[in-house]
Amino acid sequence: MRANFFATVAASVLLAGCAAPQLRGTGDLGIVIERATGSVQIVETSGQTALAKVDGLGDLSHASLVYSRDGRYAYVFGRDGGMTKVDLLKQAIDRRVIQAGNSIGGAISQDGTLVAAQNYEPGGVKVFRADTLELVADIPAAYGNEGKFAKVVGLADAPGNRFVWSLFDAGEIWVGDFSNPKQPRIEKYKNVGREPYDGLVTPNGRYYLAGLFGEDGLAMLDLWHPERGVRRILDGYGRGQEKMPVYKMPHLRGWAVAGRHAYLPAIGRHEVLVVDIDTWQEAARIPVAGQPVFVMARPDGRQVWVNFAFPDNSHVQVIDTESRQVVKRLEPGKTVLHMEFTPRGEAIWVSARDDNKVVVYDTTSFARRLEMPATAPSGIFFTARAARTGF
Amino acid sequence: MRANFFATVAASVLLAGCAAPQLRGTGDLGIVIERATGSVQIVETSGQTALAKVDGLGDLSHASLVYSRDGRYAYVFGRDGGMTKVDLLKQAIDRRVIQAGNSIGGAISQDGTLVAAQNYEPGGVKVFRADTLELVADIPAAYGNEGKFAKVVGLADAPGNRFVWSLFDAGEIWVGDFSNPKQPRIEKYKNVGREPYDGLVTPNGRYYLAGLFGEDGLAMLDLWHPERGVRRILDGYGRGQEKMPVYKMPHLRGWAVAGRHAYLPAIGRHEVLVVDIDTWQEAARIPVAGQPVFVMARPDGRQVWVNFAFPDNSHVQVIDTESRQVVKRLEPGKTVLHMEFTPRGEAIWVSARDDNKVVVYDTTSFARRLEMPATAPSGIFFTARAARTGF
Numbered sequence: 001m002r003a004n005f006f007a008t009v010a011a012s013v014l015l016a017g018c019a020a021p022q023l024r025g026t027g028d029l030g031i032v033i034e035r036a037t038g039s040v041q042i043v044e045t046s047g048q049t050a051l052a053k054v055d056g057l058g059d060l061s062h063a064s065l066v067y068s069r070d071g072r073y074a075y076v077f078g079r080d081g082g083m084t085k086v087d088l089l090k091q092a093i094d095r096r097v098i099q100a101g102n103s104i105g106g107a108i109s110q111d112g113t114l115v116a117a118q119n120y121e122p123g124g125v126k127v128f129r130a131d132t133l134e135l136v137a138d139i140p141a142a143y144g145n146e147g148k149f150a151k152v153v154g155l156a157d158a159p160g161n162r163f164v165w166s167l168f169d170a171g172e173i174w175v176g177d178f179s180n181p182k183q184p185r186i187e188k189y190k191n192v193g194r195e196p197y198d199g200l201v202t203p204n205g206r207y208y209l210a211g212l213f214g215e216d217g218l219a220m221l222d223l224w225h226p227e228r229g230v231r232r233i234l235d236g237y238g239r240g241q242e243k244m245p246v247y248k249m250p251h252l253r254g255w256a257v258a259g260r261h262a263y264l265p266a267i268g269r270h271e272v273l274v275v276d277i278d279t280w281q282e283a284a285r286i287p288v289a290g291q292p293v294f295v296m297a298r299p300d301g302r303q304v305w306v307n308f309a310f311p312d313n314s315h316v317q318v319i320d321t322e323s324r325q326v327v328k329r330l331e332p333g334k335t336v337l338h339m340e341f342t343p344r345g346e347a348i349w350v351s352a353r354d355d356n357k358v359v360v361y362d363t364t365s366f367a368r369r370l371e372m373p374a375t376a377p378s379g380i381f382f383t384a385r386a387a388r389t390g391f
Numbered sequence: 392m393r394a395n396f397f398a399t400v401a402a403s404v405l406l407a408g409c410a411a412p413q414l415r416g417t418g419d420l421g422i423v424i425e426r427a428t429g430s431v432q433i434v435e436t437s438g439q440t441a442l443a444k445v446d447g448l449g450d451l452s453h454a455s456l457v458y459s460r461d462g463r464y465a466y467v468f469g470r471d472g473g474m475t476k477v478d479l480l481k482q483a484i485d486r487r488v489i490q491a492g493n494s495i496g497g498a499i500s501q502d503g504t505l506v507a508a509q510n511y512e513p514g515g516v517k518v519f520r521a522d523t524l525e526l527v528a529d530i531p532a533a534y535g536n537e538g539k540f541a542k543v544v545g546l547a548d549a550p551g552n553r554f555v556w557s558l559f560d561a562g563e564i565w566v567g568d569f570s571n572p573k574q575p576r577i578e579k580y581k582n583v584g585r586e587p588y589d590g591l592v593t594p595n596g597r598y599y600l601a602g603l604f605g606e607d608g609l610a611m612l613d614l615w616h617p618e619r620g621v622r623r624i625l626d627g628y629g630r631g632q633e634k635m636p637v638y639k640m641p642h643l644r645g646w647a648v649a650g651r652h653a654y655l656p657a658i659g660r661h662e663v664l665v666v667d668i669d670t671w672q673e674a675a676r677i678p679v680a681g682q683p684v685f686v687m688a689r690p691d692g693r694q695v696w697v698n699f700a701f702p703d704n705s706h707v708q709v710i711d712t713e714s715r716q717v718v719k720r721l722e723p724g725k726t727v728l729h730m731e732f733t734p735r736g737e738a739i740w741v742s743a744r745d746d747n748k749v750v751v752y753d754t755t756s757f758a759r760r761l762e763m764p765a766t767a768p769s770g771i772f773f774t775a776r777a778a779r780t781g782f
Contacts, residue, residue, distance in 0.1 A: 021414050023412050023414065023480050023481070024461065024463065024480075025417040025459065025461030025462040025463030025464070025479075025480070026416040026417050026418055026461070026462060027417055027418060027458075027459075027460060027461045027462030027463070027774060027777050027778065028460050028461040028462075028503075029461075044461075045460075046460050046461060046503060067418075068416065068418075069418060069419050069436075069437050069734075070415065070416030070417070070418045070419040070420075070435075070437060071416040071417060071418030071419075071462070072415065072416030072418070073416070088416075089414050089415075089416070090414070110735045110736070110737045111735075111737050112419075112437060112735075159691050159693075159735075159736065159737070159755075160755055161737070179755075204649075204650065204691050204692050204693075205690075205691040205693075206691065206692075206693070224693065224713065258595075259595065259651075260650075260651050260669070278651070299596075299780070300550050300595050300596040300597065300780060301595050301597075302550075302595075302596075302597070302615065322615065343460075343777070343778035343779075344501045344502075344550075344778060344779070344780055345501070345550065345780075346501045346502050346550070346552070364550075364551055364570075383418060384778040386418050386734070387418065387734035387735060387775040387778060388734075388735070389690070389691060389735055389736075
């Protein structure tokens with residue numbers, strides 16, 4: 001009797017102690033943002049299953065995330081300024097801080113020790129220790145002489161433990177070197193163009209590009225040669241002669257680079273632009289079925305997948321990069337918000353928000369592999385991002 | 392007393408049940424091959440520590456490995472035909488088979504379900520289920536009309552669950568489509584050139600290249616257009632006019648592709664060749680301090696690191712890809728055999744076999760971060776390879 005009691009205790013301790021978090025690799029894990037419910041689903045792409053749901057992440061509209069260096073933790077940036085560190089193995093929130101009033105995303109440093117958040121309110125960048133979420137540096141986006149602070153957009157990581165971001169209201173690009181995190185060195189580039197609204201670092205970590213909402217062009221900084229300053233490229237690339245209504249601003253971070261060409265969404269036009277990244281000249285325009293939002297290259301660069309703004313947001317198109325033709329049109333479901341390729345590109349996961357599902361396609365046959373229920377899914381992010389620059 | 396006894400039992404069960412395999416992400420893990428002792432060290436690159444040693448892997452001279460899709464398991468290919476599946480989390484051998492008499496490496500399929508080994512004896516390719524190591528397909532490298540089998544070299548993975556390999560004795564390249572693994576479709580390309588000795592698939596998965604030992608050039612197959620057949624490129628690239636003694640054949644798999652240029656070791660000459668991969672023409676030659684063996688690009692493509700054959704194998708050189716100049720010479724230790732960049736390139740790990748150590752450098756400052764003891768270390772492999780093509 002007594003022995004039984006203790007055996008039961010032993011078993012309970014055992015179950016409580018280790019049965020719950022399963023020992024597993026993290027290289028095939030991912031997260032699906034459920035924007036309406038402030039929750040995320042943890043998924044895995046080998047067996048293509050949902051593993052768990054984690055609640056309590058606050059306002060996840062327009063949420064994005066980055067992964068820790070080891071692939072175990074996601075840092076989820078909510079619109080409400082909440083930054084939540086989710087443990088994908090324990091399937092639970094590890095830490096959570098409200099770090100601003102209104103936030104729009106973040107980045108993780110090359111060495112994985114620092115996480116940065118870009119904030120609208122108060123306008124600036126805050127940098128935290130990735131392990132504890134302790135605040136390390138606070139860089140208000142002060143500009144002009146009237147004590148104003150700009151909204152920060154387009155924050156991205158770059159080699160050398162640098163972060164790069166843009167000041168929407170000020171028309172500036174700032175480069176912060178956090179090699180010594182408590183004493184960051186900030187370089188400011190002024191008059192880069194009116195209203196930078198988003199930015200990205202190219203996959204090779206060399207170029208920072210900011211889209212300009214107030215002008216028809218992009219601001220480009222060569223991070224190998226910051227002394228050359230910010231250059232204007234692709235003047236007249238998007239908004240063009242007659243301005244069309246823009247239903248949804250395209251996301252620059254979705255930029256596809258395949259070989260020596262980048263594929264980017266024209267603003268307000270039913271076109272994907274092809275740009276030669278050796279010369280930064282426009283090489284072609286590809287007609288598509290709506291205003292492109294995300295333009296994403298399959299990891300091997302052979303295909304580019306495109307989703308669209310309202311009213312064309314119930315389908316996606318696939319461009320063959322060799323022929324520069326649309327070779328496939330798919331209808332995953334209502335309100336396609338995001339797409340994510342598996343690490344080596346054999347499949348793509350697509351979120352259809354208003355059908356409450358994620359659809360997985362084979363990228364060779366275009367066959368629909370499966371559908372997975374999710375509550376108003378938006379962003380999909382796989383852990384392979386941890387090993388890449390500019391994600 | 393009795394309670395104490397059971398409490399002790401409970402604690403023991405707890406320790407036995409879950410203290411051993413620590414819950415952790417696998418994105419920052421790696422393996423160092425210890426060739427002389429048939430063992431591997433499991434390491435992690437965040438804290439830069441050795442986690443465990445695993446013995447019993449047989450003959451690990453010239454050993455290489457690939458990672459499972461989730462980053463948890465390594466498939467180590469030994470020279471003796473042994474294939475060992477190592478569990479990086481349990482820090483133990485999961486499975487081991489002797490699949491051939493003499494083997495030279497392997498590859499893992501795009502979807503992660505198949506592992507292939509390339510064998511000298513018996514000459515051919517064997518394909519196994521990645522989970523169980525059950526044999527799925529056996530493709531003898533039969534050639535000619537006399538019942539001969541060729542040594543297989545240059546096995547690499549390609550998109551579409553394909554493997555590509557070369558037949559040394561036959562001068563052939565074979566492409567196997569394993570979408571239906573039990574009924575693979577094999578395409579054979581004959582008369583590609585004499586004695587292909589190694590091969591690779593470019594990081595974008597498009598081109599297969601085989602080095603030719605019996606001729607002065609490379610055989611190239613465009614996997615987007617296999618109907619165009621195998622083409623000869625870079626005729627006269629390496630061996631040149633007067634043949635120099637070759638102390639160690641360079642490894643093609645180390646090929647560096649940075650932007651539109653590939654950097655490859657000349658054979659027998661103290662040069663690194665720069666090739667334009669749009670045209671496959673030679674673009675430049677960079678003089679280096681010895682016969683190059685591995686020529687590896689930092690993930691951002693800004694640097695290329697080179698190690699050398701005897702008698703120049705105690706140092707490495709760093710080429711700046713923009714100026715195409717050697718910008719640094721380092722002396723990690725005696726007999727440098729291999730190098731591996733951390734996933735985002737902030738550091739590089741270098742094995743110095745005859746000094747029994749691994750040396751870690753910061754790739755920005757070139758500072759020596761630390762040294763780690765290892766027994767006759769050769770290959771170093773990090774799990775980020777799982778998400779990449781052609782590794």
